[in-house]
Amino acid sequence: MNIAKILFAIFLISLLFVLQKFNIYIKFPGFYGFYNLYLSRQDICGLNFADEVKKAREAIENSVSFSCDFRESEFFSSVSNCSFWDKNLRIRIIVSRVFPVSPDKFPEEFIILSGKNEGVKKYSLVMKDGFLFGRVVDVFDRESRVISIFSPQFFVDSVFVSSGVRAILRGNENGFMNVFASLGPIEYADGDIALTSGSKFSLPEGIKIGRLYGEKIRVFASVENLVYVSVVVPISDDEEN
Structure with missing residues (x-):
């Protein structure tokens, strides 16, 4: 037996x-x-999960002017919540395991093992190691589809820190995002760091994207050691009630 x-x-x-x-x-x-x-x-000893939680916490805390109160679930769970208030906006961080799709689509597209049941919402931004990494485009009960910053289908509204120039950035498979459109002369932002702008589909404000070199933005995020990512889900006060 x-x-x-x-x-x-x-x-x-x-x-x-x-x-x-x-x-x-x-x-x-x-x-x-x-x-x-x-x-x-x-994930031996949960080190990958713990590392992603730590970096997601730091990224959110650095993007707002006050600290973030993380309420972490069981250590090996794929979900960790972060809640704070900013202009009646609540942010939830969902740390989820990555499930690659076919090699011809990866890393431009992949699946995460969290969905509606865990609170994931369509168009939510996705971070890896505290940097912008993609966006949720489809949400199912227990999984979601993400397109990454390495996909030409990815767009994000950004602002450059020092110059204040606003720009819509487009993904590129070589790790250098393109400036799709800008409000202001982009040449004045050379060497500047791009952050998420905080507009409707680019919440929250202040997530680091990359640095501008000429007309290209070299992204900070990397596909190396891609085990977990963090989904940033904005939740309004009305939704909670």
């Missing part, structure tokens, strides 16, 4: 490994729970 259980466990782990290796996601009752558990244990 014990041998049968051991063989079954080996078979199950092998199956999950193959599914992850070839980016296969099967929708049947119970699969999500098993798969998420399998992925969480690959």
Whole structure:
């Protein structure tokens, strides 16, 4: 009996490994729970999760003028909430595991294992290591689709710190975003750092994007060690009530 259980466990782990290796996601009752558990244990001692939570906290605290009160859930959970008030706006940070799609789409597009059930909303910005990394474009019950700053389909409203120039930036697969449109002469912003502007689809204000060199913005975020990302979800006071 014990041998049968051991063989079954080996078979199950092998199956999950193959599914992850070839980016296969099967929708049947119970699969999500098993798969998420399998992925969480690959994060040795939860170091990747803890590191992403720490950097997300620092990024949000630096983008506003007061501290952020994080209420972290169970250590291996994929969700961590941050709440603060700014002009009746509430921000929730959802730290979620990344699930790559097919290689021809990655890193321009990927799936995160958090969705409506965890509070993810369409068009929310996504951070990695405290820097802008993408935007949620589709939300399902337990997962969401994200396009990254490496996709030409990604756009964000930004402001340059020193010059004050506003610009809409467009993603690029080579890690240098393009200036799609600007309010003011972009040449005056050379060497300046671009931040999210805080407009409707670029909340919150102050997330670091990259630095301008000529007419290109070299992004700060990297695809290296892409295990978790942080979804920034604005929640109004009316929604909470």
